[in-house]
Amino acid sequence: MASVGHIAIGMAAARVYHHGRVPSWSSAALWSAWSLLPDADVIGFALGVEYADPWGHRGATHSLAFALVCALAAGWAVRRLNGPAVRTALVAAVVLVSHGLLDTLTDGGLGCALFWPFDLSRYFAPWRPIPVAPIGLDYFSAYGGMVASTELLLFSPLLLFALRPRRMTATSAAAGGFLVLWLLLVWLIWFRNFREAVVG
Numbered sequence: 001m002a003s004v005g006h007i008a009i010g011m012a013a014a015r016v017y018h019h020g021r022v023p024s025w026s027s028a029a030l031w032s033a034w035s036l037l038p039d040a041d042v043i044g045f046a047l048g049v050e051y052a053d054p055w056g057h058r059g060a061t062h063s064l065a066f067a068l069v070c071a072l073a074a075g076w077a078v079r080r081l082n083g084p085a086v087r088t089a090l091v092a093a094v095v096l097v098s099h100g101l102l103d104t105l106t107d108g109g110l111g112c113a114l115f116w117p118f119d120l121s122r123y124f125a126p127w128r129p130i131p132v133a134p135i136g137l138d139y140f141s142a143y144g145g146m147v148a149s150t151e152l153l154l155f156s157p158l159l160l161f162a163l164r165p166r167r168m169t170a171t172s173a174a175a176g177g178f179l180v181l182w183l184l185l186v187w188l189i190w191f192r193n194f195r196e197a198v199v200g
Contacts, residue, residue: 003036004148005102005130008155010035011162013095017087028162034092037070038062038099042135052110054120057135058103063116067096101125108132130154 010032014023017031038061044053051057060066075089100112104125109132111122133139133147152159 003039003133004151005155006035006039006099007032008151008158008162009095009098009102012158013091015162017091022165023162031091031095034074035095035099038066038096045135052122054113054116058100058109058111058122059113060116062100062103062112063114064097064100065116065118067093067100070096102130104128106130106132 010030011023011028013035014028014031015021017023018027023031039057041049041055041057041059041061044055044057045051049056052059054060071089071093074092075085078088079085100114103109103112104114104123105128106124107128107130111124113120114123115121131147131150134141134144138144139148
């Protein structure tokens with residue numbers, strides 16, 4: 001998956017972490033970076049690590065074990081700074097687990113090693129509505145733009161949640177209209193032939 005969906009998860013997590021208050025940009029950026037952390041495994045390509053290796057892309061860093069260890073480390077670090085350790089660890093765990101689970105919803109790649117180190121199998125979800133993003137500079141191609149646009153649409157409710165003011169002034173009819181439009185567009189994205197026609 002491209003970064004848009006993971007960034008949306010991070011921004012929404014920042015709002016939850018701050019008890020529903022609009023997060024600062026630094027907090028939103030920090031939680032978004034945390035959400036993107038599993039994709040640091042792409043550094044391995046330059047070091048000769050193959051995609052399908054245990055530490056390859058979507059391997060160990062996309063596992064539930066990696067998420068748990070990193071979340072506990074984040075909670076410990078925040079505790080040392082006299083911060084909310086348990087809340088930090090819980091939100092950090094959810095954000096990191098979401099990364100691997102969301103990547104299983106993509107229509108390409110090798111799947112995610114969710115149960116590493118106990119099982120090196122790569123998994124996909126039975127429903128895969130998210131087009132897989134190209135890696136590296138290929139992301140800035142026409143296809144990469146389509147993937148980013150698709151994710152922006154799919155994750156727009158999370159972005160709206162993260163960025164909306166404390167008190168919404170929109171009417172319930174406008175909110176209902178947005179929801180209907182969003183559901184219609186998600187339904188269209190679900191069908192691969194529709195996506196391929198758009199890319200073509």
